[in-house]
Amino acid sequence: MVGAPGKRLIFTLAGIRFVLDLDHVVEVLEQLAGRLDSRRSDLRKGIVGALDFRHTVIPLIDPTLMLGLVSAAHIFQRSVLVLCGSEGNWAVLVDRVEGLAPADSFRRAIIPPLFQSAPGFAGAEVVLAEDAPLMVFEPERFYGINRDLP
């Protein structure tokens, strides 16, 4: 999917909607069964296992671990986004992929000062689509050498 600029992918995690620039997305996997080696997890880094993807093994991150969220879906019912990063491909677990939307269909939400001073929320970006907020998913917060934990 790399090379399709101007679009964003919408997905949900624990009932919260997120949006991600499609430029980051390599592929969406709906089937996780048979691809995951959970013995190679490192939960301190949010890594729940190693994912077999195109004959390579890449880390699978569950963002809920860092966001303090709880997904109601079983891990094998969840979807996987394979993302490209500075250190190669990696993958992220999401509950459901809603679809794509043009980047210009979102407008930036105004973040109140109360949230700007919250340690975890500081620097986060929220956009609105039809007056509903979506968190902007920033991959560098979750994986990579520039990872900046919320």
Add this chain to the structure above:
Amino acid sequence: MSAFGLFHAGDHDYAVPLAQIRKIVQGNTLFPLPLLPAGIDHVLVHESTLVPILLRRRDGNRLEHDSESEYYILVDSEFGSLALAAQPGSRIVADHKGILSVARERETAWQVGTFFYQGRAYKILDIDVLAMEISRGNGSICLTLSGARRLNEEEAAAGR
């Protein structure tokens, strides 16, 4: 003339100086967001701004989402707009219609005093202090419907 906005939330009655009330809205959808300060887990959207919900109606221990009957009082604070969830029946009353009592020392940081009106005691909220306590983000205090302080896990474990 000054006045208070009076409203009910849970088993308690609250008052907010009218000058701090921006608007009362109804039927807004609430949205959960991650990583919010302690005591806040939902927002509503008003004029493209995320507005934190401070007081909220609960059914048992759970927040009721998307309730059409829910009212939200939007108030201004030093930390931006905040929303106080309230039950139907909110009203605006001039201060001379009731009895204003301001304690020399506050029982709680967020209560300025008490406004007595028609046999009910309305806790006068200091919105700025309330927001400031929440902005600390340590979970040591948040105002729930019971109006009580909620100790965070560390404090509870320490038995304070």
